[in-house]
Amino acid sequence: MPYLEEIKTRLKAKDYKITPQRKVIIKTFADNMEKHLSAEDVYQIVKDTNPEIGLATVYRTLDILAELQILKKIDFGDGRYRYEFCNEDDHHHHHLICLKCERVFEFEDDLLESLEAIINKKSGFKIVDHQLKFYGYCSECQKSKE
């Protein structure tokens, strides 16, 4: 996760202004590092301290932060996009989505790098990003099967 100062620098570099709304949205992600917040989630959290903020502003800010690669826009297939801080290094993690409790777990892994190399060699496709989701049952839900 980038430092707050670093984020501000990156915004300024693209001539984006540092507004209170943008600050508080960034802070929301810093305060919820382990979560995968949707625009609506962010809106609900931010409204507590800034009741006048508009949902459209949240969407616009998330767009900018994703464009600057500060946030990553992810899609768990539940009909809304979610956002998390980009990993600075190449260290990828995958998402394990429980089909029962719907919680999302993370799993650190680098194995996909070798697969990307294989694909590039065999098909000539140049990969710049990937998204891997696993669906199944978390250990708790396996115990409490009905």
Place this chain on the structure above:
Amino acid sequence: MPYLEEIKTRLKAKDYKITPQRKVIIKTFADNMEKHLSAEDVYQIVKDTNPEIGLATVYRTLDILAELQILKKIDFGDGRYRYEFCNEDDHHHHHLICLKCERVFEFEDDLLESLEAIINKKSGFKIVDHQLKFYGYCSECQKSKE
């Protein structure tokens, strides 16, 4: 891809009726095996021969076929769901999505099985499905970079 007779049997087994609309939608997928059709795509194709069909019927039929695991509902992140025949065997393929021409290529691969075993061992999460998307540039678009 399941035989048409087999599909009808599976529909009947769940007390779904074999209607002309359902038949023609299934046929559309049989005629477009290599494509990833959206509901709107199917609707446009089917309207040629059955102009009276409704888009809602297409959606309802796709839901049923996905529920019966005849079709697989996939999400390329372009704001609409797409459908393709389920693979009968475990033979998985991944999707390579070109960020320039937006075409979707397929890549056959089984390597994820070993990754699933590792995850299960390390985290206790029991995986029943996965979805892997690679984003990048196809060989053609790499040549014609502007």
Place this chain on the structure above:
DNA sequence: TTGTTTGCAAAGCATTTGCAGAGCA
């Protein structure tokens, strides 16, 4: 015949956009 299925139109949701006023630099 009878419960499903269909087509239509309206509703639902997440997200985007237009616009006039507010505010950062």
Place this chain on the structure above:
DNA sequence: TGCTCTGCAAATGCTTTGCAAACAA
């Protein structure tokens, strides 16, 4: 000050739903 940003409301695009008529079995 000048141009970006914001909040609001309306619009958008995909998908779902309610309902009465049509239809498969």
